[in-house]
Amino acid sequence: MNTETSISTEEAILVAARKVFELKGFDGARMQEISDRAGINRALLHYYFRSKDKMFERIFDEALERFMPLLSTWDQDPDESWELKLKRFVRTFITFLKANSMLFLLREIIRKPDLLTSRTKKYRKGLNKFVLYFERLKLEGQIRSDLDSRHIYIIIYSLCSFPLMNAIVFSYSLRISTKEYDELMAGYPEIISNLLIQLLKHQNN
Amino acid sequence: MNTETSISTEEAILVAARKVFELKGFDGARMQEISDRAGINRALLHYYFRSKDKMFERIFDEALERFMPLLSTWDQDPDESWELKLKRFVRTFITFLKANSMLFLLREIIRKPDLLTSRTKKYRKGLNKFVLYFERLKLEGQIRSDLDSRHIYIIIYSLCSFPLMNAIVFSYSLRISTKEYDELMAGYPEIISNLLIQLLKHQNN
DNA sequence: TTTACTTTTAACAAGATTGTTAAAACACTA
DNA sequence: TAGTGTTTTAACAATCTTGTTAAAAGTAAA
Structure with missing residues (x-):
């Protein structure tokens, strides 16, 4: 596992997701907007977090x-x-x-x-x-x-x-x-x- | 225009919409849930308010x-x-x-x-x-x-x-x-x- | 360089949601 | 009762969104 890159993109996703969830709420947040903000392909969100729900739970729990x-x-x-x-x-x-x-x-x-x-x-x-x-x-x-x-x-x-x-x-x-x-x-x-x-x-x- | 019935269903829709918008927010609100709550067909929401946006504006402005x-x-x-x-x-x-x-x-x-x-x-x-x-x-x-x-x-x-x-x-x-x-x-x-x-x-x- | 593994992408499938429409049901009047 | 306009419904179309997948690109070690 390439820890170097995976952590940095995972972190980039989390930063973007936090922002979008805070601004739009779970229902208003779009996976596309999150990936755009993180500067990566939308499928990567699922690669790292499986689903929108799982990603949200991570953000919510950390908050x-x-x-x-x-x-x-x-x-x-x-x-x-x-x-x-x-x-x-x-x-x-x-x-x-x-x-x-x-x-x-x-x-x-x-x-x-x-x-x-x-x-x-x-x-x-x-x-x-x-x-x-x-x-x-x-x-x-x-x-x-x-x-x-x-x-x-x-x-x-x-x-x-x-x-x-x-x-x-x-x-x-x-x-x-x-x-x-x-x-x-x-x-x-x-x-x-x-x-x-x-x-x-x-x-x- | 049948004022009697139209006002009561319009009001029923507004009551339901208010509740759903308050509970779920605009993005989480579903037209289906609103019409279920009001006990009417979903198409009626559009008959009375044209679109979800228009309906929301009405609720928001009244609030x-x-x-x-x-x-x-x-x-x-x-x-x-x-x-x-x-x-x-x-x-x-x-x-x-x-x-x-x-x-x-x-x-x-x-x-x-x-x-x-x-x-x-x-x-x-x-x-x-x-x-x-x-x-x-x-x-x-x-x-x-x-x-x-x-x-x-x-x-x-x-x-x-x-x-x-x-x-x-x-x-x-x-x-x-x-x-x-x-x-x-x-x-x-x-x-x-x-x-x-x-x-x-x-x-x- | 080849091999094995990880990361990333483009394309696709499935499902959900909004909005439209044509016709049915209803209400009221002549 | 026939006719006119309003209200309601079922079915459909279009779009958007999430999630999957197969293949491409990248990385690092043998």
């Missing part, structure tokens, strides 16, 4: 593999204060989302809900670490106790995810270019970190 | 027509306090999103960005009312002045939209049923209204 670990990083560094942990999380998560399309995952899950239940089993254990972490903070009296941890979870992820997922609509309705929107969002992680910390702190009224 | 006015209701009732206005907006917007899929719009816009620029011109004027409104509140000293109005805009819409768009993933990762998620979200509008008000008020530190 999950990158994405899921981010959702369960709340029990590391027990010495770190929750404020710092939160800041670090928001920064990391947003940086990640800038480079990886979460909308892709969501769109495909809605198209085929089966994807969520069949392909994420191994991650599910880590998913409630967030809620457990904030439950503990509440018990320890470190944050206000009148908020449901699940709401906190939802709020934090919404503030991190949606501004990037919806960038195209936000920039349009704010009448700025996507470049200007990126600039506007440069300070965003810092801002919502501070807002969230302010919210979670004990209230003095 | 925009319902959605866009919600984004520009900030200059009515000048006597209403901003707190009340915000509460009312959050409640209305979330109620609306529960019944109408915003993900549908976003997904199709990403598939074909042209849809955004070509079919939303008439709404664009109203879109910056929000930002203008909050700019004015800042000038009048009614809310804290250190936040960018555009960030406020993004934060409010993110908190309202994403928990509903992403319901399927949130309920999965919280390990609760969609029914339980709905129950969890019953109190959500009230909660984020209060959080937002708290955030926007002048800081006392």
Whole structure:
């Protein structure tokens, strides 16, 4: 097996496929468009990945593999204060989302809900670490106790995810270019970190 | 023209088409599935709407027509306090999103960005009312002045939209049923209204 | 150079999907 | 009931898309 060339074309295909699947979704993606983008003959896609389905599963699983670990990083560094942990999380998560399309995952899950239940089993254990972490903070009296941890979870992820997922609509309705929107969002992680910390702190009224 | 029957079948088709387009997206939607759902022959879809494209445009435009006015209701009732206005907006917007899929719009816009620029011109004027409104509140000293109005805009819409768009993933990762998620979200509008008000008020530190 | 193996291509087959059309069924009025 | 126009259907045509295959091109070792 000629590892040299096969890896590079396989990688070229994956890069192209990722892009096309993200842009058009599984149903809108065309094998022809993927091979054109990769600069190779369409039959090669089948040579390397057998079928469109198999290729998609590979892309989808790799996206999950990158994405899921981010959702369960709340029990590391027990010495770190929750404020710092939160800041670090928001920064990391947003940086990640800038480079990886979460909308892709969501769109495909809605198209085929089966994807969520069949392909994420191994991650599910880590998913409630967030809620457990904030439950503990509440018990320890470190944050206000009148908020449901699940709401906190939802709020934090919404503030991190949606501004990037919806960038195209936000920039349009704010009448700025996507470049200007990126600039506007440069300070965003810092801002919502501070807002969230302010919210979670004990209230003095 | 037999108005009686034609309106009811046309409406049946539209209901079915909306559902299928929302679930599968334009590319995944099949004319056959739509006609099955509507309980009619597939050729009737073409009789009423000529083509899949035309039918989609109708659905898409109607969705925009319902959605866009919600984004520009900030200059009515000048006597209403901003707190009340915000509460009312959050409640209305979330109620609306529960019944109408915003993900549908976003997904199709990403598939074909042209849809955004070509079919939303008439709404664009109203879109910056929000930002203008909050700019004015800042000038009048009614809310804290250190936040960018555009960030406020993004934060409010993110908190309202994403928990509903992403319901399927949130309920999965919280390990609760969609029914339980709905129950969890019953109190959500009230909660984020209060959080937002708290955030926007002048800081006392 | 020959041989054996891998990679790539062009051409083809099978199936799915949209859109058309001619005729049947229906509804309503004279 | 006969006639007129509308609604609905079944069958068909055209196109697009995925996937297969046999052969060509490339690579590396004997």
